[in-house]
Amino acid sequence: MKTIDDIVARHAGREGPLLPILHDVQAELGAVDTAAETRIAHLLNLTRAEVHGVVSFYHDFRPERDPRPVVQVCRAEACQARGVEALIPAAEAAAGGRVRIDTVYCLGLCSVGPNARIGDDLHARLDEAALTALVERA
Amino acid sequence: MTQTVRISDDAVARACGADAVANAFALAGWTVERVSSWGMHWLEPLVEVNGVGWGPVTTDRVAEIVDGGADDLCIGPIAAHPFIAGQQRMTFARAGRTRPLSLDDYAETGGWQGLNRAREIGAEQVLAEVVQSGLRGRGGAGFPAGIKWQTVAKAEEPRKYIVCNADEGDSGTFADRMVMEGDPFALIEGMAIAGHAVGAGQGYVYLRSEYPDAIAKINAAIALAADRIAPFRIEVRVGAGAYVCGEETSLLNSLEGKRGEVRAKPPLPALSGLFGCPTVVNNVLTLAAVPHIMTEGGAVAYETLGMGRSKGTMPIQIAGNVKHGGLYETAFGVTLRELVYDIGGGTASGRPVKAVQVGGPLGAYIHPDQFDIAFDYETYAAADALIGHGGIVVFDDSADMAALARFAMKFCAAESCGKCTPCRIGSVRGMEIIERILAGGRKADAVEVLPQMHNVRAPDRSLSEQVALLEDLCETMKFGSLCALGGFTPYPVLSALRHWPEDFGLPAKMPVPA
Numbered sequence: 001m002k003t004i005d006d007i008v009a010r011h012a013g014r015e016g017p018l019l020p021i022l023h024d025v026q027a028e029l030g031a032v033d034t035a036a037e038t039r040i041a042h043l044l045n046l047t048r049a050e051v052h053g054v055v056s057f058y059h060d061f062r063p064e065r066d067p068r069p070v071v072q073v074c075r076a077e078a079c080q081a082r083g084v085e086a087l088i089p090a091a092e093a094a095a096g097g098r099v100r101i102d103t104v105y106c107l108g109l110c111s112v113g114p115n116a117r118i119g120d121d122l123h124a125r126l127d128e129a130a131l132t133a134l135v136e137r138a
Numbered sequence: 139m140t141q142t143v144r145i146s147d148d149a150v151a152r153a154c155g156a157d158a159v160a161n162a163f164a165l166a167g168w169t170v171e172r173v174s175s176w177g178m179h180w181l182e183p184l185v186e187v188n189g190v191g192w193g194p195v196t197t198d199r200v201a202e203i204v205d206g207g208a209d210d211l212c213i214g215p216i217a218a219h220p221f222i223a224g225q226q227r228m229t230f231a232r233a234g235r236t237r238p239l240s241l242d243d244y245a246e247t248g249g250w251q252g253l254n255r256a257r258e259i260g261a262e263q264v265l266a267e268v269v270q271s272g273l274r275g276r277g278g279a280g281f282p283a284g285i286k287w288q289t290v291a292k293a294e295e296p297r298k299y300i301v302c303n304a305d306e307g308d309s310g311t312f313a314d315r316m317v318m319e320g321d322p323f324a325l326i327e328g329m330a331i332a333g334h335a336v337g338a339g340q341g342y343v344y345l346r347s348e349y350p351d352a353i354a355k356i357n358a359a360i361a362l363a364a365d366r367i368a369p370f371r372i373e374v375r376v377g378a379g380a381y382v383c384g385e386e387t388s389l390l391n392s393l394e395g396k397r398g399e400v401r402a403k404p405p406l407p408a409l410s411g412l413f414g415c416p417t418v419v420n421n422v423l424t425l426a427a428v429p430h431i432m433t434e435g436g437a438v439a440y441e442t443l444g445m446g447r448s449k450g451t452m453p454i455q456i457a458g459n460v461k462h463g464g465l466y467e468t469a470f471g472v473t474l475r476e477l478v479y480d481i482g483g484g485t486a487s488g489r490p491v492k493a494v495q496v497g498g499p500l501g502a503y504i505h506p507d508q509f510d511i512a513f514d515y516e517t518y519a520a521a522d523a524l525i526g527h528g529g530i531v532v533f534d535d536s537a538d539m540a541a542l543a544r545f546a547m548k549f550c551a552a553e554s555c556g557k558c559t560p561c562r563i564g565s566v567r568g569m570e571i572i573e574r575i576l577a578g579g580r581k582a583d584a585v586e587v588l589p590q591m592h593n594v595r596a597p598d599r600s601l602s603e604q605v606a607l608l609e610d611l612c613e614t615m616k617f618g619s620l621c622a623l624g625g626f627t628p629y630p631v632l633s634a635l636r637h638w639p640e641d642f643g644l645p646a647k648m649p650v651p652a
Contacts, residue, residue: 014373015413018395023347023376057397057555059379060347076309076549077495077542078531081458082486105381105499105549107348108312109150110531111179111456111463120350124153 001039003028008043018044018054022061030065068100069138072117073131075103078110087114090128094135101135141168141204144186147238148175148319149351150312154194156183162200174320176234177465178221181213186234191216221481226443227467228430228451229313229423232321239358244323250366252432256331264335264432265291271437272449273428277303277384277421278497278526278622280448280515283428286418289408290336293416298338300329301393301412301419304345304352305377305384308498310529313453314422316465318345318352321426322359328425330367331432332418341372342412344389347379381553385621386419388555399555400621421527423453444470448514458495458531459485475509478532489534493638495542497526499549500626502633503539524629539638544572546630550623561624564615568631571608575642579604601644608635 007024011017021040025032032040032055041051055061073091075084088101095101109115112124116131118138126134145151145160160170163185178184181193185203192203192211202208213219216234227233236243244250256264269284290298302325306314317325329341345353353376360372375393377383383392387401390412411417427450431437440450448470454477456463461483478484478494485491493503502523504511511521518525533542550565574580579601586594599607612628619625640646 016393016395019375019378019392023378053397054395057380057399058377061378074309077499077545078310078458078529080542080545081531081533081537083459104348104379105553106307106309106311107149108306108315109153110310110312110458110529111460112150112154112182113458115153117348117350122149122153122351124150 001035004036004039005043008040018046018051022055022058026061030067031063032061033063033065066100068098070100070102070118071095071135071138072102072104072107074105074107074109074113074115074117076106076110078106079113079115082113084114087126087128087131091131091135094132099135099138141187142171143168144171144173145183146175146234147172148182148316149349150179151175151182151184152351154182155196158197159183159185159195159200162197163204166200166204168204171237174233174236174238175316175465176216176222177230177316178219178462179464180462184216186216189215189217191219221462221464221466224481225467226451226469228440229317229324229427229453230321230465230467231430232324233316233465236321238320238322238355239362241323241362248433249323249429250327252429252436253327253330253334253367255434256334256432261291261335261337264331267437268335268428268431271431271440272444272447273424273431273440274448274515275421276423276427276452276527277386278524280525283420283424286408286420287332287336289406290338290416290418293409295416297413297415298336299412299415299417300332300336300338300341301386301390301417302329302341302343302422302425303384303386303389303419304343304349304356304422305389306349306422306527307346307381307384308500308527308529310457310495310531311455311498311527312457313455313465313528315349315352317422317426318349318356322356323363324426324429325356325422326359326363326367326372328428329372330370331428332420332425333370336416336418338418339370341370342393343372343374344377344383344393345374346377346383380555381549382555382621382623385623388621389419390417397555399557400623402620423527445512445514446470446516448516452513452525452528454513455527455529456482456532457529459487459534460532461486470512470514472513473510474504474513474530477513477530478509482532485532485534487534487536489536491532492535492537493533493539493634495531495533495630496529497524497629498529499546500524500622500629501526501529502629503542503637504633505637507637522629522633524626539634539641540572540576540643543631543634543642544569544576546627546634547572550627554623558618558620558624560615560618561620561627564611564619564624565627568608568611568615568627571604571611572631572642574599575601575604575608575644578643605635605642605644
């Protein structure tokens with residue numbers, strides 16, 4: 001629990017620090033699991049229910065580690081208008097069980113879709129070959 | 139003499155390969171300046187040499203440009219391009235012209251003049267000028283910013299906050315992102331002016347996690363400008379993937395470290411907002427418009443633009459299946475026909491335009507028959523549509539409007555905060571009803587035909603009864619939901635049903651008599 005104690009200490013003095021803490025825990029430990037929730041709740045003088053309520057509310061926090069690389073594909077209206085739905089079957093076939101394909105609603109590149117994000121890298125103007133290649137390289 | 143090339147480092151340009159292009163120019167011995175984006179996204183990566191542009195450039199064409207060739211990509215002087223020359227840029231006056239994180243570039247282009255003048259003339263006068271400018275909240279609701287600021291200023295509390303809503307979750311919108319990545323000091327200056335006007339010492343920028351570039355840029359800019367805006371302080375808080383947190387009360391809960399559930403209003407955030415303190419919550423575009431308004435004569439100049447009660451300019455985001463997508467800032471009053479055909483150049487696929495969604499996932503689908511309505515808050519409201527954050531998404535004739543209506547309900551179900559019933563349950567039921575309409579009505583199920591179920595109204599429901607049920611449900615969601623998520627989801631659903639009934643398997647629309 002050393003890491004979680006360090007993370008919480010890092011955000012001491014901030015107003016309403018729970019979200020920044022959870023982001024750091026997710027980034028450094030790969031998940032916000034039950035043990036992490038319990039420890040964070042203890043350190044912030046909250047109930048575990050309160051912390052769990054927050055963790056489960058937001059899409060970015062995951063209860064379990066997933067070692068697979070992630071490709072986020074935007075499937076909101078603007079990317080639908082540019083044909084993203086037709087690319088999904090091939091991308092999922094390329095991903096198999098090795099890569100996780102997540103749906104994201106809007107990366108803010110709506111004039112040059114379909115778009116995807118891997119880590120902090122953004123990719124635009126994807127066609128089936130380009131998206132499949134991204135998935136295979138992920 | 140080494141040549142200088144200017145290439146955008148906006149997320150759109152980078153996603154289209156601008157970094158590799160910049161690298162190729164650097165390898166050729168040129169000086170590379172990374173600037174903000176002009177907003178002509180179909181030309182990204184756009185490179186600029188002595189004011190002349192080439193785009194879209196790929197790495198294998200760099201050598202030709204270095205030699206003065208690649209004429210097929212050359213668009214001539216960028217500032218004279220019709221897409222740029224036709225605009226009235228205020229919020230985006232610096233777009234394409236400055237380096238986003240250069241304090242020198244910012245100061246040379248009029249930066250900090252608004253803040254300096256605001257400090258000279260005092261809070262009362264600042265409030266009066268913001269009211270006079272007619273600036274309305276650009277997040278979607280269009281509430282007059284000056285009135286909101288005055289309410290917070292009058293509240294007698296020692297602790298007040300300025301919160302910038304940068305949770306730009308609507309599909310088809312990217313103007314907030316472009317401000318934060320291209321002109322971050324303008325937002326910071328706007329927040330500092332707001333803090334000065336209402337007496338707040340702390341500002342927060344609530345920024346969505348889907349914008350990694352904007353997070354990095356605005357954090358760097360805040361560090362650079364900290365002395366300039368002191369004693370006012372700004373901190374960035376990153377969201378966690380919840381669309382509903384773009385709603386202001388949900389955003390405040392999220393900032394406090396809670397579930398992003400919507401709060402009932404009243405109390406208004408202006409009186410009891412973040413941590414129960416008086417809080418100004420404004421969109422990025424609203425705050426970024428303020429430095430210009432605060433310059434000498436700026437409020438009057440702003441007020442003269444626009445139409446009716448929609449004053450000033452609106453950065454319109456042209457997106458989706460459109461040939462010339464990007465950012466187009468212009469005074470209110472432009473028609474959709476001009477935006478889609480004259481400026482946007484029609485669809486990217488070359489097929490006929492079927493529909494345009496204005497205002498994000500909660501905005502109505504507008505039929506080409508209605509393309510002459512003017513861009514203005516009141517005109518859109520009268521046409522059962524909304525401007526929202528000013529994003530327009532173009533669809534060609536391959537779009538299935540029933541599938542998009544179902545998607546609107548599915549999106550609402552996925553993103554509902556769960557606090558109010560019409561949104562939480564209505565969206566799921568709405569999805570089911572649309573599915574039943576597409577299946578051609580519904581037969582009574584095994585339970586409904588049991589003799590005990592004598593209260594069942596009618597065992598089978600016809601197509602028209604299902605449609606009536608959907609309309610009824612939309613009515614309940616529209617008037618019964620706590621916030622715009624449940625309240626506006628009926629707009630895309632009902633507009634799709636009304637204008638494209640054939641996509642739902644219903645008889646086609648009767649021709650409207652002239």
